[in-house]
Each structure stands twice: as structure tokens, then as C-alpha cells.
């Protein structure tokens with residue numbers, strides 16, 4: 001760390017921060033009590049490994065970028081990974097070994113051992129994640145990593161190992177910033193700050209000036225007492241994504257599940273027409289749903305629940321609009337039942353919470369604890385959906401004595417909105 005700080009001070013500025021190991025691992029702490037808005041670091045552009053600089057530093061940079069654009073939304077992450085491999089950064093991580101790269105002080109401050117699902121052994125598959133959304137995410141990630149590795153191998157002059165690739169890819173996934181001016185980039189010093197919730201975050205950052213000679217500036221945005229940890233935000237992410245890219249979970253973060261959504265029957269022309277107008281796919285798809293987005297799926301479930309008709313009537317556009325809002329009580333009941341069936345099916349697929357062989361290694365105990373928490377959150381979210389649907393159905397189907405004034409679907413929706421606001425599962 002001293003080498004990194006000396007390097008930063010030679011080229012830019014960093015203030016008032018001490019690096020220590022705390023409850024979140026190594027992190028940045030207030031060296032003294034800090035009041036008001038204070039500049040914590042000012043880093044000239046040349047200290048940042050931007051995707052443009054990485055591409056320029058690789059003989060195959062331009063071709064790799066072009067090829068990566070074909071199959072990933074963030075090609076810069078692959079270019080940065082390739083650059084770390086080309087620079088042999090892993091060899092210098094957490095070591096004093098000789099390195100003639102300009103970024104040597106940064107590489108030496110990088111962690112050698114990481115624990116994210118990308119680095120879990122391929123065969124390691126904890127029982128608790130079977131059937132979960134988390135399992136789908138991990139499988140999809142492994143699949144895309146294999147494709148990325150093949151792409152990098154076809155560009156690098158020297159052979160690269162799978163282990164080195166996974167290390168470099170995990171470093172980039174867990175540390176790269178996305179700055180509007182520079183796109184993806186590694187920012188030495190700043191990337192030592194751990195992640196906190198919106199209430200905990202104590203810094204904000206910006207890039208001033210142009211890409212070649214601008215500066216990355218991090219500022220304090222609330223007072224801190226001495227030794228308090230300085231936290232930044234990695235974005236409002238569900239625990240499944242925090243686990244996937246960063247290898248940790250928060251005690252309170254929102255859960256996500258995937259629910260199967262089946263298109264209406266082929267012969268139900270009107271339903272098919274409305275389904276497609278709403279963006280529904282031709283085949284069964286799994287949609288990611290959380291406690292904030294579930295209502296956006298209701299129109300699709302309504303469309304899928306429409307009774308078949310031979311032809312598309314002239315008023316089909318009007319009907320599409322009605323399906324987006326709440327239309328009629330019987331349709332709403334059928335749609336909610338479909339939603340409930342999808343939740344039940346997803347719940348059935350989850351393993352009992354206590355399943356799983358006892359873990360041995362330290363990384364395994366930690367990984368299994370994180371997985372168990374994420375899957376428990378999925379289960380809670382699915383149970384919460386079921387509870388909401390039950391509340392809605394008893395409202396729509398029952399005598400509605402308890403809720404006088406709830407006469408039509410829109411009142412029911414408003415009522416559900418209130419229930420949702422009061423009871424959303426935050427943990």
C-alpha cells in the first residue's frame with residue numbers, strides 16, 4: 001500500500017485516508033475526523049487504465065475490441081482483462097517482484113486471492129442453489145466466461161491459462177469503474193473503497209476535463225468520525241449480482257427471482273396479438289422479477305390469460321391499452337392465478353433450506369453462506385408474491401366486506417400498491 005500511495009502522491013494527490021483490514025476486508029478508513037466536503041484524491045488521467053489506453057497498449061487491442069463488441073454489451077471489460085494478462089499483473093499482485101510496467105505499484109496492491117463464483121471450482125455446486133435464479137446466473141456466467149476465454153486465446157500471442165484469465169476477469173468485474181468520459185477503466189487507489197448502502201456511502205466521484213489530461217476526483221459527501229470506513233456505491237444491485245461480480249452479499253439488499261412466462265396458445269389470435277404488442281416472446285422465457293418490477297409483468301400475464309378468439313377485432317389497439325391497465329375482474333383473477341402458478345413452480349424448484357453437505361475450506365464456508373442467503377431471499381420474495389396475490393384474489397373474488405369502496409380493478413390495484421409499499425421484503 002505504501003508503494004501505491006507514494007506513486008499516487010508523485011503524480012497526483014490523496015489525503016486523509018488510512019488503509020486497514022476491517023469487517024469488509026481491506027478498505028479505506030478516515031485517518032482523522034473529517035468534516036464537510038473534502039477532496040480525498042485527485043488522480044491525473046495517466047494513472048487510470050482506461051479501455052482506450054488498454055486497447056492502445058495491446059498489439060491486438062483494436063481487433064479484440066471489435067470482436068468483443070459482437071457478443072458482449074461491455075467489450076471494454078474484456079479489453080481491460082486482456083491488458084492485465086498481457087502485463088502479467090497477477091504475478092505482481094500482493095508481491096514485491098520486479099516489474100517494469102508504469103502501473104507496477106497498482107498491480108502490487110491488487111489482491112492475489114479472490115473468492116467470487118467465477119473462481120469457484122467448476123465442479124463445486126452447493127446443493128442450496130439448485131433450481132434457484134442464482135444457479136441460472138452462475139451457469140450463464142460460466143458459459144459466457146468460456147466464450148470470452150476462447151476469444152482472448154485467439155488474440156493473445158502467448159498462451160494464457162484459464163486460472164490467470166479468471167483472476168484478471170474477476171479483478172476487472174469487481175474493480176472497473178464506468179465513467180461517462182472514459183467508459184470502463186481501472187482507477188488505482190479509488191478502487192480500494194468497499195461498497196456500502198445509500199445511507200452508508202461517504203464519497204462521490206467525477207472525472208474533470210478531457211480523457212487525455214483530465215483528473216479523477218473523489219470527494220467526501222458527509223462527515224466521518226476518525227476510523228470510520230469510507231464506503232462508495234457499486235450501484236443498487238441485488239445480492240445475487242453482488243455475489244456474482246464481487247463475491248459478497250449485504251445483510252439487506254433486494255432479491256430477484258426468475259419466473260417462467262408462457263405465451264398464449266397459438267390459436268388465441270387476439271391474445272397473441274396483444275402479447276406481441278406488449279413485447280412478449282414467441283416461446284416460454286424466464287423473466288427476472290423483483291419487488292419493484294413485478295407489477296410491470298401483470299399486463300403480460302393478463303394477455304396470456306385472455307380467452308381465445310378467432311380473429312383480431314378492429315378495436316385490438318384499444319384492448320391492448322386496456323390490458324396494460326386493469327381491464328376486467330375475471331381477467332385479473334386469471335392473470336393473478338397464472339402469476340401464482342409461476343411463483344409456486346419456482347418455489348417447488350428450490351431445495352429445502354437445510355440441504356447441503358457440510359462445507360470444509362474457508363472460502364467454501366463463506367461461499368455457501370452467501371448462496372444460502374441469496375436463495376433464502378429468493379424464497380422470501382416468492383412467498384411475498386404469493387401473499388400479495390392471495391390478498392388481491394380475496395379482494396377480487398370475496399365479498400370484499402373488509403374493504404368497502406373497492407369496487408373495481410383500479411381500486412384493487414391502488415390497494416395492492418399500498419400493501420406493497422407497507423410490506424416490500426427488504427431482506
Ligand SMILES: C[S@@+](CC[C@H](N)C(=O)[O-])C[C@H]1O[C@@H](n2cnc3c(N)ncnc32)[C@H](O)[C@@H]1O
Pocket residue numbers: 023024025026027110111174175191192193194195196245246247248249
Ligand atoms: C473494489 S474492491 C474493494 C477493495 C478490496 N476490499 C481490496 O482489498 O482490494 C471490491 C472487493 O472488495 C470486497 N468488498 C467490497 N465491499 C464489500 C462489502 N460491503 N462487504 C464485503 N466485502 C466487500 C469484495 O471482495 C469485492 O470483490
